[in-house]
Amino acid sequence: MHDKATIAQGKLYTSYGAVSAVMWMLYDTAIHFDVEVDCIWRRPQTWVKYAYAFVRYIPILNGGAVLTLTADRTYPSSGCRGWIIDQLVVIECVTVVVEMILIIRVYAMYNRSKIIASIIVLGFAAEVALMVTTLALVIPKQTFTPDCLVASSPGIYMAYWLSSLFFETFLFVLTLYKFFQGIKLEYRQHSILFLFVRDGTWAYAIIFSAMLLNTLMYQLVTTPLAGMGYFWALSVMSFAGSHVLLNIRRLGIRMNKDSSSIHELSSFPAGAVPDGWDTTRQTETSDGFPMTTVGLRARQGSV
Numbered sequence: 411m412h413d414k415a416t417i418a419q420g421k422l423y424t425s426y427g428a429v430s431a432v433m434w435m436l437y438d439t440a441i442h443f444d445v446e447v448d449c450i451w452r453r454p455q456t457w458v459k460y461a462y463a464f465v466r467y468i469p470i471l472n473g474g475a476v477l478t479l480t481a482d483r484t485y486p487s488s489g490c491r492g493w494i495i496d497q498l499v500v501i502e503c504v505t506v507v508v509e510m511i512l513i514i515r516v517y518a519m520y521n522r523s524k525i526i527a528s529i530i531v532l533g534f535a536a537e538v539a540l541m542v543t544t545l546a547l548v549i550p551k552q553t554f555t556p557d558c559l560v561a562s563s564p565g566i567y568m569a570y571w572l573s574s575l576f577f578e579t580f581l582f583v584l585t586l587y588k589f590f591q592g593i594k595l596e597y598r599q600h601s602i603l604f605l606f607v608r609d610g611t612w613a614y615a616i617i618f619s620a621m622l623l624n625t626l627m628y629q630l631v632t633t634p635l636a637g638m639g640y641f642w643a644l645s646v647m648s649f650a651g652s653h654v655l656l657n658i659r660r661l662g663i664r665m666n667k668d669s670s671s672i673h674e675l676s677s678f679p680a681g682a683v684p685d686g687w688d689t690t691r692q693t694e695t696s697d698g699f700p701m702t703t704v705g706l707r708a709r710q711g712s713v
Contacts, residue, residue, distance in 0.1 A: 420635035421559055425477075431641035432473040435648055439466060442656065449659035458655055465507050465651035469644045472500045490554035498545055501644050505574055506538060508651035512581050512613065515654065519588045519606055526584070537577040544570040560637040568625045571643075575621040578614055585610035605661055613650040620646040 439446075450462050476497060513530050520526040544566060553561045589607045624639040 420631075421555060423635055424559055424638040427638035428473065428477055428641040431645040432470065432477060435470045435473065435645045438649060439470065442653075445656055445660070449656055449663060453659070458659065461507055461511060462652055462655045465504055465511075465648050465655075468500065469504055469648040472497070473641055473644060484556040487554060490558040491549065491552070493558050494552060494554070494560065495549060497640060498549070501640065501647070502541060502545070504644060504647045504651070505541075508617075508647050509534065509537075509574075509577065509581075511651050511654055512578075512610070515606055515610070515658070516581055516584050516588075519585065519603075530581070530584075533577055533580055537573045540573040541570050544573070563628050565629065567628050571621045571625040571628070575618060575625070578617050578621070582610060582614040585614075602661065605657060609654050609657055613654055616646050617650055 446462075446466075450459055453459065476493065479493075513534060516530065517523075517527055548564055548567045548570070551564045555561050585607060589603065620639065620643040624643050627635070627637075627639045
């Protein structure tokens with residue numbers, strides 16, 4: 411058992427962490443709003459727009475609601491359990507949507523391979539099943555402070571964070587494998603391969619860190635401080651998912667601007683490609699999401 415001072419300190423630090431995470435999401439949204447309008451809201455209605463809206467704004471709305479409605483208020487245990495269910499459902503849904511975005515990105519890297527798609531879908535289904543099962547076992551056994559911070563959770567709760575951590579690692583390994591497989595190809599800073607590897611690396615790094623933090627917090631900390639990682643995990647998922655989509659949309663827009671040049675070259679006979687042009691891996695941009703195909707692009711500094 412911990413004394414009241416330790417519990418109060420844990421509650422205070424958890425509140426600070428939660429406010430910081432929500433403010434970070436708001437700040438990131440504000441400084442990228444012009445890019446968001448150009449790359450998302452001015453574009454046709456596709457799944458990309460809906461996925462972006464969900465991963466960008468649902469975490470902000472949920473985080474703000476939780477902080478507002480639980481501040482300086484006390485609830486019975488049943489009421490606190492309802493709040494926890496709400497938070498866990500939100501982070502589960504955000505995690506699923508973000509991972510679907512990353513899955514489609516890897517699927518595109520592997521040229522829409524049905525074998526790779528089947529393996530990834532099986533792993534994804536197993537991960538979601540394990541996460542949902544873990545939540546069903548954990549929620550009834552959690553205890554709470556009067557202001558609805560989690561005071562303790564059963565040890566099995568770490569399986570929730572570990573399952574996502576392992577699946578993210580699997581996707582990252584697939585990304586690196588595809589990169590090293592094509593390492594002999596010319597590696598452009600603005601190529602699709604560069605974008606996918608770069609975004610896959612930083613997204614994996616921050617998601618891995620957030621999931622590992624939550625795993626360690628719930629395993630090692632037995633005060634309300636253990637719940638501090640929740641809001642940061644939610645904000646990291648929101649940041650990763652929204653920026654991966656923004657970067658892909660920006661690449662798609664840039665490619666569409668060059669599409670007229672690519673179309674003009676499509677009628678050239680073999681061996682008649684002008685000097686300064688080379689064949690490269692290009693993409694289709696239906697739905698604003700690049701999918702691999704073959705095309706032509708001007709070399710940097712040419713024409």
